Amino acid sequence: MSENKLTGAEIVIKALKDQGVDVIFGYPGGAVLPIYDALFKQNDLRHILVRHEQAAVHAAEGYARSTGKVGAVLVTSGPGATNAVTGLTDALMDSIPIVCLTGQVPTHLIGNDAFQEADTTGITRPCTKHNYLVKDVNNLARTMHEGFYVARSGRPGPVVIDIPKDVQFAEGTYVPPGEVKHKTYRPQVKPDLSLVEQAVELIANAKRPIFYTGGGVINSGPMASKLLTQFVRMTGYPCTNTLMGLGAYPASDRQFLGMLGMHGTYEANLAMHGCDVMINIGARFDDRVTGKLSAFSPDSKKIHVDIDPSSINKNVRVDIPIVGDCAHVLEDMIRIWKARQKRPDQVALKQWWAQIEEWRGRDCLRYVKTDPIIKPQYALERLRELTRKHDTYITTEVGQHQMWAAQFIPFEEPNRWMTSGGLGTMGYGLPAAIGTQIAHPDSLVVDISGEASFMMNMQEMATAVQYNLPVKILILNNQYMGMVRQWQELLHGSRYSQSYSEALPDFVKLAEAFGGVGLRATKVSEVDDVLNQMIDIRRPVIVDMCVDQKENCFPMIPGGRAHNEILLGPADQMGEETRAGEATPEEGMVLV
Amino acid sequence: METTIEKHTISVLVDNEPGVLARVIGLFSGRGYNIESLTVAEVDAEQKVSRITIVTSGTRMIIEQIKNQLDRLVPVHRVRDLTDEGPHIERELALIKVAGTGDRRIESLRIADIFKARVVDATLSSFVFEMTGSAAELDDFIGLMRQLGLVDVSRTGVAAISKGAASL
Ligand SMILES: Cc1cc2nc3c(=O)[nH]c(=O)nc-3n(C[C@H](O)[C@H](O)[C@H](O)COP(=O)(O)OP(=O)(O)OC[C@H]3O[C@@H](n4cnc5c(N)ncnc54)[C@H](O)[C@@H]3O)c2cc1C
Ligand SMILES: Cc1ncc(C[n+]2csc(CCOP(=O)(O)OP(=O)(O)O)c2C)c(N)n1
Ligand SMILES: [Mg+2]
Numbered sequence: 001m002s003e004n005k006l007t008g009a010e011i012v013i014k015a016l017k018d019q020g021v022d023v024i025f026g027y028p029g030g031a032v033l034p035i036y037d038a039l040f041k042q043n044d045l046r047h048i049l050v051r052h053e054q055a056a057v058h059a060a061e062g063y064a065r066s067t068g069k070v071g072a073v074l075v076t077s078g079p080g081a082t083n084a085v086t087g088l089t090d091a092l093m094d095s096i097p098i099v100c101l102t103g104q105v106p107t108h109l110i111g112n113d114a115f116q117e118a119d120t121t122g123i124t125r126p127c128t129k130h131n132y133l134v135k136d137v138n139n140l141a142r143t144m145h146e147g148f149y150v151a152r153s154g155r156p157g158p159v160v161i162d163i164p165k166d167v168q169f170a171e172g173t174y175v176p177p178g179e180v181k182h183k184t185y186r187p188q189v190k191p192d193l194s195l196v197e198q199a200v201e202l203i204a205n206a207k208r209p210i211f212y213t214g215g216g217v218i219n220s221g222p223m224a225s226k227l228l229t230q231f232v233r234m235t236g237y238p239c240t241n242t243l244m245g246l247g248a249y250p251a252s253d254r255q256f257l258g259m260l261g262m263h264g265t266y267e268a269n270l271a272m273h274g275c276d277v278m279i280n281i282g283a284r285f286d287d288r289v290t291g292k293l294s295a296f297s298p299d300s301k302k303i304h305v306d307i308d309p310s311s312i313n314k315n316v317r318v319d320i321p322i323v324g325d326c327a328h329v330l331e332d333m334i335r336i337w338k339a340r341q342k343r344p345d346q347v348a349l350k351q352w353w354a355q356i357e358e359w360r361g362r363d364c365l366r367y368v369k370t371d372p373i374i375k376p377q378y379a380l381e382r383l384r385e386l387t388r389k390h391d392t393y394i395t396t397e398v399g400q401h402q403m404w405a406a407q408f409i410p411f412e413e414p415n416r417w418m419t420s421g422g423l424g425t426m427g428y429g430l431p432a433a434i435g436t437q438i439a440h441p442d443s444l445v446v447d448i449s450g451e452a453s454f455m456m457n458m459q460e461m462a463t464a465v466q467y468n469l470p471v472k473i474l475i476l477n478n479q480y481m482g483m484v485r486q487w488q489e490l491l492h493g494s495r496y497s498q499s500y501s502e503a504l505p506d507f508v509k510l511a512e513a514f515g516g517v518g519l520r521a522t523k524v525s526e527v528d529d530v531l532n533q534m535i536d537i538r539r540p541v542i543v544d545m546c547v548d549q550k551e552n553c554f555p556m557i558p559g560g561r562a563h564n565e566i567l568l569g570p571a572d573q574m575g576e577e578t579r580a581g582e583a584t585p586e587e588g589m590v591l592v
Numbered sequence: 593m594e595t596t597i598e599k600h601t602i603s604v605l606v607d608n609e610p611g612v613l614a615r616v617i618g619l620f621s622g623r624g625y626n627i628e629s630l631t632v633a634e635v636d637a638e639q640k641v642s643r644i645t646i647v648t649s650g651t652r653m654i655i656e657q658i659k660n661q662l663d664r665l666v667p668v669h670r671v672r673d674l675t676d677e678g679p680h681i682e683r684e685l686a687l688i689k690v691a692g693t694g695d696r697r698i699e700s701l702r703i704a705d706i707f708k709a710r711v712v713d714a715t716l717s718s719f720v721f722e723m724t725g726s727a728a729e730l731d732d733f734i735g736l737m738r739q740l741g742l743v744d745v746s747r748t749g750v751a752a753i754s755k756g757a758a759s760l
Pocket of ligand 3: 399450451452476477478479480481482
């Protein structure tokens with residue numbers, strides 16, 4: 001080999017290392033063999049062999065969300081790349097920084113329907129933040145560095161770099177990552193100060209304010225959460241988080257109203273509905289949050305802080321749009337607030353809090369405890385108590401269990417909660433737990449799961465066993481696709497079309513078959529013991545927590561309804577079917 | 593909710609790299625935006641920059657979204673809304689083939705003269721006219737030709753540029 005020249009495969013490895021990557025999640029195949037060979041010849045970069053490429057991306061997402069770093073993925077061409085598509089879409093929807101390297105057939109065969117050829121850049125164009133096809137080995141290093149820059153900066157997201165096999169073999173020059181000054185892509189992080197000043201005035205003069213904060217605060221980094229907490233406390237105003245924002249503000253704080261939205265708390269949703277000033281920091285007015293748009297917070301002035309101008313005025317018109325990074329904006333807000341010695345109207349604020357406390361008094365997450373039947377909420381309450389002293393990370397699958405997890409598990413800091421919000425991908429939780437555990441080997445990582453979701457990526461148990469990852473899979477087993485069943489009960493006359501799992505594996509035996517540990521609880525008296533065992537065992541564990549099959553998740557704002565049309569729990573459930581079904585406007589029925 | 597539909601002409605400067613047009617078109621189809629006309633060509637060979645002109649329509653909120661979404665694409669340098677930014681020129685070129693003999697043929701020639709369309713090909717039984725103008729002028733001319741033996745039309749779509757000294 002000539003001096004200073006590296007093969008494409010070696011350039012890939014070197015660029016990954018120079019970008020600070022220490023773990024890559026992947027699955028080999030013909031079109032990436034040169035890269036696997038280069039991996040074999042070194043020891044710094046650790047490769048985690050998953051059992052399905054979708055899981056590689058979710059694992060990288062868990063790794064990324066729990067560390068704030070970029071997650072790295074390596075898959076082969078054709079089926080490897082297409083299998084990764086769900087993960088990429090998931091990362092795009094939830095703004096997770098991922099770099100996914102895909103192998104491609106050699107350049108001279110592209111377009112010939114060659115073996116395992118797929119138009120990877122074509123297929124992934126709409127599900128990535130950006131993608132590249134590298135046809136010249138001398139562009140490879142630069143493209144890798146640019147890919148990492150694009151993935152992590154601005155609004156983070158997934159990037160695909162498609163590398164033909166001949167480019168992996170070819171020799172070329174490596175360039176180290178330089179000061180990145182991208183030709184066209186330069187996201188705005190510093191806000192327009194005059195807008196921030198206007199916002200501070202509006203905030204200070206509010207009578208019924210609320211902070212509505214989201215995943216953008218987590219994306220921005222831990223500093224943003226600190227600043228958010230500081231600012232919210234300085235004002236004395238209430239704060240609610242989206243599903244993606246949980247942990248951005250400490251859950252135990254009195255000023256925290258819990259999650260808002262479709263399955264959010266009564267107090268958060270009514271405060272959003274009744275506020276006069278809404279301060280949106282890093283949230284995107286998702287339909288799960290706004291409900292019926294024409295009735296969304298009708299009397300409020302709205303401030304929206306977002307790094308992506310396309311998130312602003314997309315669903316909801318706002319009065320003060322601020323483009324910038326949350327941490328920067330919050331810093332400016334705090335500085336201006338202090339300099340101008342702002343003090344909110346204490347009388348109005350006291351009244352507002354009195355109203356909120358009245359709403360809070362409804363105790364909207366209350367459920368009817370039963371014995372011996374385990375309520376899913378009870379299982380999670382016990383998990384919350386028993387993990388209190390642990391250094392815990394929670395991932396979830398998608399469904400009722402996910403919403404109960406959001407409602408019942410409190411997060412005091414960011415990066416502790418990994419869930420699929422925007423795409424709602426069943427099968428996300430286990431691989432995400434694996435990625436999280438890789439990043440935090442000594443922590444307790446629990447995937448709060450449903451039996452149906454678990455089966456979408458359960459092959460990853462083998463990955464957990466191979467790498468001795470003590471991930472805990474807590475299946476709230478109701479034998480139903482519970483979230484689907486709930487909608488069918490409330491909106492489709494209890495016709496449970498295909499939402500019952502007639503055949504399920506014995507999850508305890510399944511765990512053992514994989515080489516893990518299986519535990520089961522079927523009655524309330526067993527719950528604590530099983531959870532304690534789960535926590536203590538330093539191996540992959542599946543818990544089959546057999547819970548009430550018909551429990552529904554409340555509060556709930558059915559599709560097409562406004563925040564103040566929220567349905568409450570058991571006490572309020574009488575005639576629920578008629579209330580939710582018949583009264584749901586037709587435009588609501590078509591919503592998902 | 594605002595419902596008034598506005599028509600806007602948007603200029604986009606992009607890096608002329610593979611797939612860039614697919615990104616722009618995919619954005620419009622994927623998000624359900626309208627494309628009334630789209631033209632693209634390299635305008636700076638050295639810098640490899642192309643200019644895309646898009647005529648689109650939507651509510652004010654949608655138009656703002658379209659611009660923000662375009663601006664978000666990594667290879668996009670600049671997005672400018674010519675309709676919003678003041679006076680600008682819009683031109684389109686069309687090649688129009690008309691077949692016929694006798695009076696209709698003479699009539700087509702006379703109308704072409706009025707519209708300042710040039711004859712760029714002629715046989716004993718056909719003309720090809722070249723015409724440049726606003727999209728509406730082209731529509732008018734083509735409408736008349738339809739009655740006089742129109743057989744084929746090829747239009748470029750709208751190219752647009754702002755008036756005055758300022759650059760994009
Ligand atoms: C079954 C199910 C039920 C759900 N129910 C609910 C529910 O009840 N309530 C709920 O809230 N969600 C719910 N969701 C999730 C919902 O679909 C959305 O994913 C979620 O509401 C979006 O959260 P977000 O607004 O915080 O935005 P995210 O998707 O986290 O987006 C972050 C926003 O912040 C911006 N941003 C990124 N980085 C920065 C930065 N550095 N500085 C500033 N801005 C930045 C981005 O541009 C983006 O606009 C549910 C999901 C599922 C699957
Ligand atoms: C990949 C995928 N397919 C289908 C759905 C639709 N869906 C949403 S929740 C759900 C049921 C989940 O069942 P389970 O994992 O048992 O959780 P539960 O709701 O019972 O807690 C389904 C099918 C989805 N979100 N993701
Ligand atoms: Mg279930």
